[in-house]
Amino acid sequence: MTDIELRTGSASRAALDAARSRTLALVNSLSPDQWLGPRLAIVNPPLWEVGHLGWFEERWCLRRGVAGTLAPSLLRNADALYDSALVSHRERWDLPLPDVAGTLRYLADVRSAVAALLAQDGGDPALQYFLQLCALHEEMHCEALTYTRQTLGYPEPPGKRYAAAGSCTGDVAIAGGRFSLGAVDDGTFVFDNEKWAHGVEVRPFRMARTPVSNAQFAEFVDAGGYRDRRWWSRDGWAWRSGEGALAPLYWHRDGGSWLRRRFDVVEPVPRDQPAMHVNWHEAAAWCRWAGRRLPSEAEWEFAAATVPDQPGIKRRYPWGDAAPTTATANLHGTAGGCVDVGACAAGDSAWGIRQMIGNVWEWTADWFQPYPGFVRDPYAEYSEPWFGSHKVLRGGCHATRAGLIRNTWRNFYTPDRRDVFAGFRTCAL
Template sequence: MTGATTWVGTEQLRSRIAAELERTRARTALLTEAVDEADLVRQHSPLMSPLVWDLAHVGNQEELWLVRDVGGREPVRRDIDDLYDAFKQPRRDRPTLPLLPPREARAYLLTVREKVLDLLDRVAFTDRPLVADGFAFGMIVQHEQQHDETMLATHQLRAGPAVLHAPPPPEPRARVDAEVLVPAGEFTMGTDTDPWALDNERPAHRVHLPAYVIDAAPVTNGRYREFVADGGYDDPRWWSPAGWRHRREAGLSAPMHWRRDGDGWAYRRFGRWAPVRDDEPVVHVCYHEAQAYAAWAGKRLPTEAEWEKAARWDPATGRSRRYPWGDDDPTAEHANLGQRHLWPAPVGAYPAGASPLGVHQLVGDVWEWTSTPFRGYPGFTAFPYREYSEVFFGDDHRVLRGGSFGTDRAACRGTFRNWDYPIRRQIFSGFRCARDARPEESQP
């Protein structure tokens, strides 16, 4: 929301929160009003909830944390708490639940929001961690934006004509080098100062890394097509045992939503087919596909720490920035975020968003797989509830970084951590590669 470590002035903070709540709800409305009621209640994939479940769920979370906890007020609809508990209700089962119909869900959200705005006018931003710097409100904004991105992914999976529209991303404005050397040394990973940073981004800690080389841009469709054409999906040499097993069981042969189109490939984007463009980052690939490509290319996936150092470390000052370009919020010149466009921008489209080392498009376009399992940082403390992060720690999930074209700026920064199962590719996921620096490269 801002690069500052704290906000000065209660009224300024109230205004910022109100604006973020309104902006976020407008996106939710766009995603749920773009389809008719039949599409809202239909499950478009067993991997995803019906859109109407997401709609009422964001309202229920807003009620639980802001109306009841922060505000200490009577429940609006205690009877629906279990229906919209993501841990009690697996996605595959949600269509069979007695969910609120669309009209009732929208009325519920409106009632909750009215109570929240009334609370916002009166709340004291005390030293209580949940409300200091408006954290609880920021948590709810980020939660709803995350569900908006999930709903956008559901739109990508739905059949039928296109209902979402956006202009194409900008054309390339800069030539991008193939690789960038990141010198050995320490940097600060994570944060202690970002007011709305979530528990898994904390605490800040020093990490030492040997010199390494990282791709200056995400892997493109053109490069990935070379892997496909070279028989990469048919050669177990490039795949881990788990990856090869999944490739065979799932019948993977190309990124999700690709199909053969004469001598080339086409890609389905939100109900429209278009030729695969070679200079765009590849999207809708799982961790196993990314790992196999990296092996084929003679490289590997970056660790999470390598990704963050490339994104945040400023060699001139030694400090870690909030974003690759600095501490200021992203604009349309910096990154492809916020559903402004409906697919990744070609490499070189955002020179203003590059890091000091010359690494491009680290934020926006595609979530980038890293090789790191999702775990807490040294000194991690769950806040304000274990189910946000801690219950997902372990080897089952891999960390993704950077956000996608569907990620909002409120839920994306240089420290933000996403995670998913290595087999998932309905998300807007891509990757870039890294490798150890050779001795002659790492010499000053």
């Protein structure tokens, strides 16, 4: 396994504990009924999701055997309860899950056993790899649990409110050229769908400086864009008609104004924040109406990672290689939601593109496909089953953890998903 980043056991344990703290902060306030929640296709029961985190950590850190065999779990029938590859989504509300106290005890027992293993064999490269995998997996579920709180109208997670920063309009001309798309094999942890960097040619293009704002998207809605078949693909129109969608999810009219539901609060739609809770079909329809297009994956990464007149330079983040801060990106749930599209100027890419990391995930034009020479990682269900059926999103959102995101990170959802914290930016035709 050549892609293992060698870290000390204490560093990996710290990452695991930080992720666990965030998980517990998202669920500790739930009532008994909310731990199970309603049966919906786009969320998991929080009780199942939290238990799954313990199962995943135990499966990869404690139970790995020879030739793919698994040692027994600390919890009876754990695989039948929590293995997401075996347990269908619709079954997860009907399983004989441990209660909240039993679920949290299982997580604590697994963590104690992992700590003991670290004390015994913390330098094992394979263990370090799987510790990182488990920490990142839990961070992804923290984001999913934040989506769940929004979907179900639970109170928002705590966060600081930031001053208005306004809009930031216009396009940036990007020269294009040949560059390496994907992750460089430098020994740091990456997921299999990022592997490996390979040369692609990008033609010159013009990209919007910021994501599409609520004000810009509202113009499309007010112009009757959701009722006009001209702007929609065949699949997009079928989705819109089936859903009866007439505006972004959570928007509704109040006289002459648009309001939205954000967690358990109804408020005016903030004009200068990015349009969010729009799916790929809605983004593509807006583009047709506006005479624009979604960027390709390669264009997005080129704009985020390359530096004008310095071929061969590729940054980890749009602003450089320094870790994200609140000045460069809206991540970590720090703001409790989106900030204006004009915010985070210190995080501009070398081309002058803003908010390519954080605030909202950005839909791209491309289907999720493997890079040349793809080889799946041990967590085989992460990427491979979804190739060809999901669209690629880039950049992270306000609920994404800083340790999880970078310029090469590829997220992916089916084009009908509106519940995720996703928006889009555009390119000129």
